[in-house]
Amino acid sequence: MKLFKSIDEKFKELGFEKVSDEGETENKLGVCYRKNVFTNIGNHYIHRLDILHKASGNHLIQSYQEGVNSDGFNNMVGLDYKTTKLAMKKYRQLKRKYKW
Numbered sequence: 001m002k003l004f005k006s007i008d009e010k011f012k013e014l015g016f017e018k019v020s021d022e023g024e025t026e027n028k029l030g031v032c033y034r035k036n037v038f039t040n041i042g043n044h045y046i047h048r049l050d051i052l053h054k055a056s057g058n059h060l061i062q063s064y065q066e067g068v069n070s071d072g073f074n075n076m077v078g079l080d081y082k083t084t085k086l087a088m089k090k091y092r093q094l095k096r097k098y099k100w
Contacts, residue, residue, distance in 0.1 A: 007090045014083060016049060028098040029053050031090065034066065047077050051091050053100050061087050 008018065016033040018025040025031065030052035037047050046066040053059055063083075065075040079087065094100065 007086060007093060010086055011090075014086070016047075019048075026094075030059075030094065045075075049079075049083070049087065051087060051094060053094070053098070057100075059091065059095075059100060061091060 005013075011018075011033055015035045015037075017035070019032040019034050021027075021032065030050060032051075033049040035047040035049075036044065038044050048062075048064055048066045050060070050062040052062065063077045063079050065077055067074070069075055
């Protein structure tokens, strides 16, 4: 029995899976998570959460619907408190690990 769960395991409990870009799931540029969401009216979309490094120091946490809408944009997806808190913990972990 594990005493503490990693941040990635907590994201997995919320339904998020790490996305692997070019074989790596996490690198010095950041990390991406995906979650399949089924709405109560029968629609389905993919929620994507990206934690990204910027050279300017203004790093990003982006939450959006994967794929474009009829206007040619990605829809923004709001985050609940638990997901926001985990994203901030992951951001701090990446900041320490890769010296952002």
